Amino acid sequence: MHDVVIVGAGPVGLFLACELGLAGCSVVVLEREPEPGSPWRSDPLGMRGLFAASLQAFHRRGMLHPLLTASGVHDAPGADLDADGPPPLRGGVGHFAGMVLDPANVDLAALPFRLPSPAPDFTMTSLAAIETVLSERATGLGVEIRRGVTVSALAQDDEGVVVGAGEHEYPARWVVGCDGGRSTVRRLAGFEFVGTEPRFTGYTMVATLADPEKLRPGIHLTPTGMYLRMRAEGHIGVMDFDGGAFDRSQPPTRDHLQTVLRRVSGTDVTLSEVHFASSFTDRAMQTTTYRRRRVLLAGDAARIHSPLGGQGLNTGLGDALNLGWKLAATVHGHAPDGLLDTYTRERHPVGARVLDWSRAQVAAMSPDPHGQALQGLIRDLIGTRDGTTYVFEKVSGSSIRHDLGSDQPLVGRNAPDFRLADGTCLAELMHDGRGVVLDFSAEGRLRDAAADWHNRLCYAAGAAKNDLGLGAVLVRPDGIVAWAGDRAFDRKAFERAAGQWFGNAQT
Template identity: 50%
Template sequence: MNDALKNNKSTQNNTIYDVIISGAGPVGLFLACELALAKCSVLILEKTEDPHSPLKQMPFGIRGLSAPTIEALYRRNLLNELEIHKHLKNPHQNAKQGAQRQVGHFAGIPFLEGDIDTSQWKYRLPGSTETSLISEMQELETVLARRAETLGVEIRRGLAITGFHQTADGITVQSGDQSFQGEWLVGCDGARSIVRKAGGFEFAGTEPEFTGYSTKVDIADPEKLSPGRVVTPSGMYMQSQPGYVVIQDFDGGAFHCSEKPITLEHVQEVLRRVSNTDVTISALHIATTWTDRARQATTYRNGRVLLAGDAAHIHAPLGGQGLNLGLGDAMNLGWKLAATIHEKAPEDLLDSYYTERHPIGAQVLDWSRAQVAIMGLSPEARALNAIIRDLISTRDGATYFAGRVWGIFTHYNLGGDHPLTGYSVPHFELENGTAIGELMHDGHGILLDFDRNASLKTLADKYGDQMKYVAARAKEQLGLSAVLIRPDGFIAWACDNNPDYSELQKAAARWFFNSK
């Protein structure tokens, strides 16, 4: 920001925010929390006036949280505010216990707890957070909005962004006849993102194979439908609980794209055809449609405009990857954008948001496409489905699929020779009983020194309040001597023996600006 704009920020009646965020969903709210934690001023503009909706509540709003999301919430002291997972059974898990308990699925094909070899995940230490938890959209938004407001974030509802204009120094955002000034704008406004469209972002990808339906209905003869997730020659249907029916109809997405009203008669016709029954729907209470369209922005930044969450990527909600992908965007972007705003960032730090998150998004889109491919109706799809069923019932197969679904393999290519570099920091429990995640509530980076090397403290001190120096032994150190942890909890550098100071200094300079 230039001096003139800085002066305006403190003297004009109209506030100039560091960041304006479009969208008060979980991604926008979590990003706002990260920015406000780093002392940035944040305004969220949300088009809907009422944050509550039946589609955000159980069972429509049910969402599975994967390991990276759970770790992120834990590291920001938010996980303990979620309650639903403590008393709700995962509808994708069967009633069996022990080795035969279903703990996830790929394209409706279950993998069982007893088939997963967690010893293959050698960096997941005892006491780690769960690999998956159940929550709902409303619960997440409530918890995140409460934290955001506590941190000073301003949330204005009933204000949809209608356009914006950016210059080299800032950005002006329009919402009807109102305008707002900011340094940066981030679109977290969903699949139909106005920010993405107005910003001229290319949204490349593939067209849908099916229309999905999420419905709340009264069924006159529910015994005609089989329980659980049922794949048929015409599609798929599932009752998560009585009266709540999800349907996949392989119509190429035609009905969803037609934007026709969803009537009782139409839902009944689709359900009968997909289930191959004459089931009767006596009442339709709620219905919404979705597809497996898979698209991704070819860049996540245009000048002072950035994208995150569904605004940057969309795909079928198979396996619950979308919300987790968006929250990962927010965790990655927040500290980088804040450091840029406070002029504490290396020159290209913000560019790493795209280079790190775009490949992760592309992987998730392909994961979704692969599920759709083996759920298809062709003989080829059925053959692939049978092969995947065989693979997922093996120990290595179940371990691989569980690791992918739960985000265990999430990794950024950060360079460096150590195999831990680019992965989420393990759950180190220090000798005083403190877990490493508890030291990350303030959003700072950490130089964790197991060997109490005075030279490492000297290096950490050079980076002021951006990096904390922690010298302590841990119950299990995985043979490590020292670890450099970024504010988002990912390892930028690690060393098994005597630290290579030159490599550590390079890593520190890459992710933190030396202001002394």
């Protein structure tokens, strides 16, 4: 029996597999596709944007460089790690409902927790690149990845779960469904999936254009929807406000795509050949919980929404990070009471917010007079410095803050990449998946207390390049700040927080 069966070797399932493998759990990943790297997951159809929190997650596990290399990003602008003041933005800053943000308009001084880091603010990659890096890492950590296995049955009791695929059965103590938007695990385990119906059908395609000069490159909002002509030759996206009427059980035909593209773009462009095409909608649904007894969900299996603004993958990686160490601690029997339930408590609101972000964009793109009026208003707001900064904080995920019951403004947020005077940075201390205590006091005030949790916490002391006015921080394995003390901090408060997240120091 495995500790954990993960269904789905997409980016979320593989990231979770790495986290569990790193923590010493026995894990098997079951994947329907017999081979990796299908055209749907490779450049250009599989192109995806990753924001800072996701890139930092790769950085914290020593996978940033392999990811950037696999993504073909050889010339990412370097970070000046010793710079004073807010570091400049590196990478794009995204859009809201097709209204592209101006990076110069982001008020960096309003983002006090952004410290210099080798991880850029944004980079384009592909699902195939991410999956290659993560598969290699997972395999190296002893995770078994079985391909060509389609899960179709599931039964659970108090002792464990059995997942079925054809004639084969895979017993485990826990199962995590990372099997995407049409999740079989979600259905078989009886999760309630609720939300709103679509207002548009979107299409992504690689096509040969007879008259490419008729279609302008870039993102374009039009009176009937939106179209995108990407930098890769023939890669086009279209969103058509048809009320989600297109029958998605069939692949879209060339004639249909051409009709939609002409209507939305307001041109008479001709598609002479369509090489690949698929459709999606803005249906926005989420399970009411991310756990049913021994079955958990992460990534698209737990929520679906439109791809507007590139949130799905970033949010899914956040799910995997949040769940990995909590499930590992549960498997190993040293999780404090209720730790696993904090997964739903923390990640469900983040998912719900992403659904609302998608809905708000759809409302602002809608071709009816109400939508057009809203769009004009938002365009004005985004044109302001505060408006751009607000949207940037949302799309980049930097505004995410879990309610961990503390008023300290850093607690519950993704930790900045604190750098000690000797050059050690937080991310480097997190490679082995343990939590970290950073003690900025000259005398190492937390050294003895942290030693009690040495199996679960890495301790480092020293003056920081920028300590944000803090005396010490406790960072969870997922990079979330669990506790932060000012320069006169109380050691007992640290011990309470360590016990709350890492369990009894003696077990």
